Amino acid sequence: MYKLKKLESGICAADGFYADGVSAGLKAENAKDMAFIYSASECEIASVFTTNKMTAAPIRHFKAKGEFKTNFVLINSKNANAMTGPAGIVDIDEILLTLPKEAQNPVMSSTGVIGVRLPKVKIIEGTKLFDLEKREPHSAAQAIMTTDSFSKEIAFEVTLEDGSSFCIGAMAKGAGMINPAMATMLCFITTDAKVTKDEMQEILDSATLRTFNAASVDGDTSTNDTVLLLANAESGVFHKEAFAEALEEIMLFLAKEMVRDGEGATKLVTYKITGAKDDTDAEIVAKALSNSLLVKTALYGEDPNWGRIASTVGASGVEADEACLSISFNDLCVYKRGTLLFDSAMEEKASKVMQLESFSISCDLGLGEGKFTSFGCDLGYEYVKINADYRT
Secondary structure: OEEEEEEOOHHHOOOOEEEEEEOOOOOHHHOOOEEEEEEEEEEEEEEEEOOOOOOOHHHHHHHHOOOOOEEEEEEEOOEOOOOOHHHHHHHHHHHHOOOOOOOOOOEEEEEOEOOOOOOHHHHHHHHOOOOOOOEOHHHHHHHOOOOOOOOEEEEEEEEEOOOOEEEEEEEEEOOOOOOOOOOOOEEEEEEOOOOOHHHHHHHHHHHHHHOHHHEOOOOOOOOOOEEEEEEOOOOOOOOHHHHHHHHHHHHHHHHHHHHHOOOOOOOEEEEEEEEEOOHHHHHHHHHHHHHOHHHHHHHHOOOOOHHHHHHHHHHOOOOOOOOOOEEEEOOEEEEEOOEEOOOHHHHHHHHHHHOOOEEEEEEEOOOOOEEEEEEEEOOOHHHHHHHHOOOO
């Protein structure tokens, strides 16, 4: 047996990890815009990256290194260093060469505007503000934000039956360009568990499918999506089942927080698909619903238009039959296997569900054992305003 205890120390929860955020002048009003993560000892790395073919320079730089360990991650906001060609790679190399001597095989991660070269001078000057003895997880989490309205952090201490323990901590950013193809986001996870690279990559890949890959704000996949999991083995402790559960809890929380913070969003909606022919069909339906603009606008208007749900299921391309389909808002079933249950009294009840900040929409296709759960939000005027002037 084991138990999970939630901590408030975020990315610095694990022994041997340090982090902080500083202002390098990339954002206005002296806002924090650069962060670092540093470990006193080198770390094994597991990673997941965007499926976008226009991959940003930091990801191409990382992949070109092959198999390696690191103890330092440099993160900047405001500029994605994407669509910058070979020069974007050169810029990273030049910046990393200026880091403190303690940084071994450092990596860089970026988020922000696409198609603009990094402001190297500002970033290099910003790195001189780093104090590698600082543990300021909340400062680091704030520094990586772009259009986020709040920072996203979580950590657990995992205690095993014999009293030994290890910690996992994380921070993430993301609010727009979120699509379930590894979602638009940066996420950094640290652990002092003594886990091998192969084991944590396997666990990370599995958890990503049910967490970040199940999240959608607007159906767009970024050029910079990155999840990095760093393990320095400082605790000397590992338990695969406990590690997997804690990591998935962390990633699920962060995925939901990003959807909840979707640009202009007012609702977090969980799409629970059951009864599909298989899990693949269920995933297709769940993601079709979380991406549908018609469904999103109905959510924003708090309109229980279950017909849009049914239409999206039918348009998803999977096997479906109206005589087998059931649709519910939370526990309120509005359509059941061809029977119309949606009268005026039912509509009033459904409208109250849709006024909640968080609720679920369930679809039982009635055809098999396939199931999948995705997460989405509504889409309103504020999303258009934010993205209409994103570069200004």
